Amino acid sequence: MPQTSFSSDLMRSCADLVILTLLNKTPMHGYDILVSMGDMGDGQFRFKQGTLYPLLYRLERAGWIEAQWQEPPEGKKRKVYHITKDGRRVLKERTQQWHRFTGSVNAILQECSHG
Structure with missing residues (x-):
């Protein structure tokens, strides 16, 4: 039976890279980041909102992303993050x-799987 998610340690170790990669493509709202992670990662790379937003705030404090409030013609104000x-x-x-x-x-895994 295939595994449906990655370990939390593995996810945390590459979260910054994934978020920066997505925001390098286009500015996004937090919810859009969550959806894109799942869509582009074949549903394997998923965070809960309670996990994502502290990561975004940390990246913002580091100066790697910035957030701006946007008020669409219809709907409520939302933060848009950009790199x-x-x-x-x-x-x-x-x-x-x-x-x-x-x-x-991969080299280690390949070398050791032949032994």
């Missing part, structure tokens, strides 16, 4: 690290 210049720099660094890290882990 900053520092956030793009961090995203580039973290993406490079992620590729090196997953490449190393």
Whole structure:
């Protein structure tokens, strides 16, 4: 039976990378970030709102994202998050690290599965 979600440790370890990647594509409301994570991650990458918003506030305090209030013609005001210049720099660094890290882990897994 396939696993339907990742461990919370694994999710936390790459949450910043995922959020910065999504916001690099387009500014989003918090709810849109949650939906996009699930849609783009084949339903495997899901956070609860109570988990996402503290992450967004932390990224905002770090200066990697900024939030602006938007008031649509219909509906209530909502925060829209977008990535900053520092956030793009961090995203580039973290993406490079992620590729090196997953490449190393995959190499170990492959080497050890043949033994």
